[in-house]
Amino acid sequence: MAYNIPEHLKGLNQDELTRSRKRFGYNQMDATHKSSWLEMLVDILKEPMLILLFAISIIYILVGDYGEASFMLVAIVLVSAISFYQDNRSKKALEELEKLNEPLSTVIRNGQVLKIPTHEVAIGDLCLTEEGKIINADGKIVHSNDFSVNESSLTGESLSVFKNAESEDNQVYSGTITVSGLAVFEVEKIGKDTRIGKIGESISTIKAEASPLQLQITSFVRTMAIAGIIVFLLVCSFNYYQSRDLLASLLNGLTLAMSILPEEIPVAFTTFMALGSWKLMQQGIIIKRSSIVETLGSTTVICSDKTGTITENTMQLKHLYDYQNDKTYDSNTFNTPTLHNLLSYAMWSSEPIPFDPMEKTLHQVYQQTQTKDLRKAYTLFHEYPLEGKPPMMTHLFENEAKERIIAAKGAPEAILQVSNLNELEKKKVRAIIAELGKQGYRILGVAKSSFQGNDFPKKQQDFNFDFLGLVVFYDPPKAGINAVFQQIYDAGIKVKVITGDNVDTTRSIATQAGIRHTDKSIEGKDIIRYSDSDIEQVAEDHVLFTRMFPEAKLAVVNALKRKGEVVAMLGDGVNDGPALKAAHIGVAMGNKGTEIAKAAASLVLTNDDLSKLITGIAAGRRIYSNIKKAIQYIISIHIPIILTVSLPLFLGWVFPQIFTPVHVIFLELVMGPTCSIVYENEPMEKNTMKAAPRRMSDTFLNWKELAISVVQGIIITIGVLFAYQITVQTGSSEEKTRAMVFTTLIFANILLSLVNRSFYYSIFETLKNKNRLLTGVIIVTLIILFAILFFKPFSTFFAVSSLDISELGIALGIASVSVLWFEIYKLIKRKRT
Template sequence: MSHNIPDHLKGLTNYEVAASREKYGYNRIDAAQKNSWVELLIDIVKEPMLILLFAISAIYVIIGDYGEALFMFLAIVAVSAISLYQDNRSKKALEALEKLNEPLSEVIRNGKVIQILTSEIVVGDLCITKEGEMINADGKIVHSNDFSVNEASLTGESLSVFKSNETEDNEVFSGTVSVSGLAVFEVKKIGEETRLGKIGTSISSITEEISPLQLQIRKFVKTMAIAGILIFLMVCAVNYYHTQNLLESLLNGLTLAMSVLPEEIPVAFTTFMALGAWKLMREGIIIKRSNVVETLGSTTVICTDKTGTITENTMHLKHLYDYHSDKTFEEQDFKDAALTELIDYAMWSSEPVPFDPMEKTLHRIYGETQKNDLRKSYTLFHEYPLEGKPPMMTHLFQNAEKHRIIAAKGAPEAILNVSILPESEKNKIRELIRDFGKQGFRVLGVAKTNFEGYNFPEKQQDFKFDFLGLVVFYDPPKKGIQDVFQHIYNAGIKVKVITGDNTDTTKSIAVQAGIFNTGAAIEGKEIVEYPQERLLQEVSEKTLFTRMFPDAKLTVVNALKQNGEVVAMLGDGVNDAPALKAAHIGVAMGNKGTEIAKAAASLVIINDDLDKLVTGIAAGRRIYANIKKAVQYIISIHIPIILTVSLPLFLGWVFPQIFTPVHVIFLELIMGPTCSIVYENEPMEKNTMLRKPRKMTDTFLNWKELAMSIVQGLIITGGVLFAYQLMVQRGANEEETRAMVFTTLIFANILLSLTNRSFYYSLFESFKNRNILFVVVNLLTLILLFAILYFPLFSGFFKVTRLSLTELGLAGIIAVISVLWFEIYKLFKRMLRNS
């Protein structure tokens, strides 16, 4: 059994786990699942579009047009099916994300330490919790070493409390955080029965922030709905004035109201975000909230740590400097007798069960070089955790004969400060540290001391230490990291390195990793002293931030946000949680990240590969661009539908009712899937990651962007109404005119969906972006159109007649002229940019 856990702790057997689960259920805080299908259906029935369809169906039944009523009923089924499909897809994607976001817990079962999903913890389980982990059930401590817990989530008290099986308070609670050491606790309560469950809030529930784009979409749809009501009333009034027929007037009004409602837009937004998050999950990027996808595309600054993100986190021991002999030893000489004491104390100053790569290396080197391995005979009886600016740590061990070892290691400057050395010697060692740092090495100082009795000083810095030497590690930059940073810079995104390491080492590694502007660095202690104006200027100009501690990290993130940057912050430790929460996008690493960091982050990269963040940013930009295309397509195509329904009526043209609800609903049924399924599948345009990030507050629902969609819509309207008048001039009857207008509009719709695949590249360039759904949907639309025109059963129902080849050609030419002018506009745009 690992983790120094006593052998007598065996945990539950499989049979006992099953019995406990039968009795107490799963470890979840959530109300009983509602019947999701029924709920989804109720939500869909409340959709304005369906309410309109029901109203139209009712009027058709009253009039006695049962064929139309049946068609409307089928339309209701079709619209509901599309909505259900979309909602279900989004829901499934979000559920899959939720499952992946569920943390794992360590338990002892059948005498073995295993990892299980937190929801699978049962009453009676022996759970293990370590530094930086969230406690996931209520229980009683049965074994611990140097264990402290922060219970702020329950008590509001920010100081951590030391607990053990011997203290009076030996209970731990779900939702609290292990700050130091390790504890094994027996689970007493799970799920809704825990103290957290009784409060009824889950620590993991994050309130969804509404993004600027979401707000604008809601506002836009609301505006259109109000416009729809006004137009509905106007059409009803004008129609009733002319015909004195109330039901027919209502029918006309409802047709128009239906054509005004852009109900596809909110559906598209939700679908794009949920599916975007789901696709990223398959790439190894877990997104906690689907609207983070939109923010990702706007990222302007990435704040990254150095160790394990830029570097491999392998911590290879390269040199040992022994102070007594004043010699630096290479790897092949580590067995030299002169190094015994230095290696000895470097290991004793590490955790007994190491999880840090440097400490693992020190344990390994100790095992390889020391003749007598004393690790089994000494126990850790007192420790000072890593703290101070710069930080250090001290461990006190003793054996059965009460012989003591007191070892310290930490930032070389911290160890020099507490060592009994003349200043001249300290300066000599500082020079050495600088030389190592400039080569990109990570340097730690090692020291020892003696102390009798148990009246230990409150702070480790109060001991008087003997300086022993330096341990020098090399943590090389990851392979291919230069390319990753090149991609980031190409996308117009700035990089800031925020690390606890010293300036020289950070500079050297940053240069090797291909990071720009590494000239000057700034330390954490300076950052927190700066007045506001200076702070904002420094965080804007500097790239390297060294010797950083939690408050300093938070200060940098907040200052960048004040400068108007959209900040993605990478962090993995307990100390990074405040900065991760404060950033627009907190990014935790899946392998080396603590549970606390993952809980605070909005995005987790499963394999700790920084390039995945670039993938995420690209996905964010692709999704935003596709939502924009979909919404602008919807706006452009709604305009000709609205005007074709209303203008002949308002202008008193010969066939005032050129479109009935049947035609409008057919168009709506084509547009819905085109908008939210086809555009969602659209690949990224080729220069997407070579542009500057868009401002997060900028959305495409502004007049400048919408003007183009409105112009597109008005020109298509011009084409469609031209086709109407052309047929009237030729003496065509209502059915022939309707067939021509309807066909022209459907041709225009297909061309518009294709030309709007890019607002910059040509239609032919867009064909290189393979999207089979465009072919499928447009082919299906043409088949249905020809069925309506040339099958008497359908043409009778849609009140149209067949068109001759000439007329079809004419409808095609009008559609091409009224849509493909946009290609010429794009050509000029490209020529201007290239000139």
């Protein structure tokens, strides 16, 4: 956008900028602490699993088993490396998101207007702010044009304040919002020295609330950890009672505790959310906090603005209705002299430096059609900003000869209400408005007034206005928007259109865009009069909400939330801020959205493409589904490990300690990457976007899902213990028995990771879905397994003997029966649905 900036405003040059930066630093609060790699490593070493490994290593050293102790130390390095890799990957993804979420500031440097990251604003910089922007430093106004600012974040006063370079108070402050016009200010204070910086803590110190899924997972892991402590104490006591060997009892207890602890789950959750956000960022969807990914998949209602979201926001001037000669003109005849008055007053009622697409168009058409351009001859000296229900705005200009222009424009109903037309004349104009509205046009009324003296009315509605006519814009629906809404409906998501436009225009555009049930509509002024329960009913029943203002938008969003809906609110303007903040998912437009909208939103679509929201919802559903698969896999595979470690001991079988910590930690090293790396990379199942959204109140595993995982785990346990018994029955040694049990469990683990890729589609169907990480993990696991079985140093260390082809076949057969029965369950499930 080109700015009409006075030539004398040059700003800092490079040398001045360097000196300023060296003396005063960067425009940021005390930098939030970022963990170094050493701190990350220390945090990892505090994890319960690592503490258990350290304890087991110490016991092995005490009993003189240095080989086992060395393996435990190697395991500590491996577990730490995997955790470090995961944490670092998540941290880098979140840092990338943080960079993208930083707002840009507009500055003048060396006479050039530049956009820079806000933290680079320096003392002495000339900053430029305009309507809808957040001011990012404290400073003194040096140039302004129709500038007003909302300072409620500092003063609590909600009304905007007009300021200029000559005002008694010509200061602007960081954190305040530009309501209208434009200002250039010289930066005097930055970072923690600003007024808002001294008031309290930076917003970055506010802790983000844990999401429902986070709370559920934390509770589950805590429960399992408590269970692990109780079982540890029981096993230690039982073993010590039998053997009177304290170190051996501790070792057995720690082995079992290690098998119970599901430390993979929180790691998996963090990884899924951070990498999910990072992948969405690469597709032009900026997530402000990673936990919002979880909520995206639960979206049940999308509340969309019309202009710029459903439509192109191009605002072509299609028609002019001149009241004086009662005639409607199309764009080919705008040069007609009789239209000059209407066109010029429409332009004068716009901002001198236009921000809104309609006002930009009016300025362009004025320039193209007027024989004499008077814009430089007149100065805006008084203004009534856009307000009222429905809204209107009035501008007062004056030239050196003290000749005045008083121009107003706004919603046609607002302009008709304040004009001097009688009721019959108003009725005639309303009929024209209705006819144009049905064709999807955006219509504004234009009026003029005259006033002597400077004792202006407090309200613009108190001027005596002459009605001039209508300016008629067409903002066509975006290409391909019908397909987008079809996808939304297919996903079981409802659509509401919430706009400031009138009902006829909104209905026409909504119908063209493929939005359903557009017959019922309601206006903001009616909504605000209803009780909360009535608004809930209206919000549920209606699709079109027209002539909406901030309070009405907020009321609808809150009503939908009370009804249990998960609400995604799309908006780009200052007026959308409260509703964006209140919605579960506030979605701002990246190109045409104001900074207020972006600051209030939790998600930004960088190219203003509504289809990207569908991509985000699909990603949310995929990630949530994959988290569940990962957790169900963890539960299912932990059960046979726990029972294989404990049952031989409690039942007094011939080889009570069939698994030692060495075997358990190897299984943990296989399971960790499988659940958090492999399942995170799992593609979305087909028809995921044809299903209804899940309820936010649902737990990550309901009783049925938990029961399925437990049953899977128990049947695998039966298979593993069956392998134990048939090997013992043939008179095999402890090493051979351990090899059979260990191999059967590894095979079962591999098959389970394949089967649990879907709880609906068959394994043959899911094998078509490419996941190279899964293939890689399976190959590496099998290589290590065969190395343990057939490479003498490894088999000696793991206390196993080699298996022949028939024994490997038996292990694979038992594992297959133990796992693949689930395919029959899935087949029955598919046939039922």
